[in-house]
Amino acid sequence: MWLVPSVALLLAACTTSVGTPDPERPSPFADCAILAAASSSPPGSSDLPDVSLPCFTGGAQVRISDLRGPAVINLWGSWCGPCRQELPLMQELADATSGRLRVLGVDTRDDRDAGASFAADHGVTMPTLFDRDQELLSALGRASLPVTVFLDAQGKQFVYTGKALDKLTLGTLVRTHTGVTVTG
Template identity: 45%
Template sequence: MKRYLPLVVLLVVGVLAGVGVRACSNKPSSSSDSAEPVGSAGPPATSFADCRALTAPPKEASAGKGTAATDIALPAAELSCFGGGNLRLADVRGPAVINLWGSWCTPCREELPAVNAVAQRTTGLVHFLGVDTRDLRSDGEAMVSEFGLTYPNVFDNGERARIGLKLAGIPATLFVDKAGKVVHLYNGAPLDEAGLADLVKRHLGVAVPVG
């Protein structure tokens, strides 16, 4: 009986080795192996708007008269745009609306759909810019995708915009004229579409088209 023991051991080891090989082969060996089955619905591709156009007035901006400039100055902070490159806030030229938000901020979440809706209704008439404040970049990008924001957004983890504007909290919305001057700062309750459209009309002199 003892003479057959090495043979039995070798057979057992061989079986176990075969199991191990089969288990490794179940792992994807290439990117094509890990692709989703044909017909399955994958996550939508995310597209972030470009910030470069914000340094010149909108192409269809009217000569409507807004309110006079305040003594509030746009911070000179240069921030990273989710669409690539950097944007110096002080270089923004209006009519423009700059909205400070954060993924962690409940009131920001409440008003972002209204901001996005008015931005879409005023395409070519008014620039819109979002400033993701005190956030993780990944969380900010996820929120841009979640709300389907169509206008450019920049990342401001260090809160340079909020601190430069001496704001106690967010959300906050700035209205900027064609010379880059702040004509109004709103830092109250979350805005709805009608409220934001009214502020755009009063302070930037732009009538928001009916959605």
Template identity: 40%
Template structure:
């Protein structure tokens, strides 16, 4: 189990206030992604379905990572019904704390702010749902 979320503030993708990651508490799933990343595109439907099922049991947030075309990222999120908040990390500020070799990375944040990581693409809805159960104790 890692410590708390990093002291990093990131701007919203599109409009909205900056978000300080260290202030966030779970149960929360943060997905580090980019529109140019094929595995990120592959796992997007699982995250959209999780958002639909989660209701108020769990929050989801995306971090668009080192993306040279933020307008394409906005379009990708809209096209894939990823209708949860997304932040922008153009400067790779989460690279070290989230051990990002490249996207995707999924971060599971518990109610105290402690987090665990899943590096690489999510391969099925069942896998994502099981990770949410095991790491956050949330039944969907």
């Protein structure tokens, strides 16, 4: 159920990994091609920053300002405690709103292997971009994580920063700032 928190996910231990991606270990994330699916706003019509980042899976560049709403963009890092709490909730959101809301992760200021390992351990498969140099975080005028951007169908953004989102708060912010009601 959407409003029942998982204590096990909140108590996850830290993952530490350094190095380059392991070719033997596939990416846990979905390809980013789904981000280009039809919506009510044309590419480039959002007020999102004009930053391009590689898709974690496949490496294709995704221009953030071309993303269409309704959408939720969660900036996270495997090293960030509050991010580790809310990232599994973002995956639950993606699952609960499939076809009605785009949910995208941006692994920020992280090591690829650490991000992939954390995601795989927690069943996170939503499309994810990789931003080692925190370009998007900087372009949003923010300095620390977690950050979640809500984008409505007209391309207007709302940026949330602060403590880790819980299911109730996340559901309320999604409804208020994207127009999508979370069910399931």
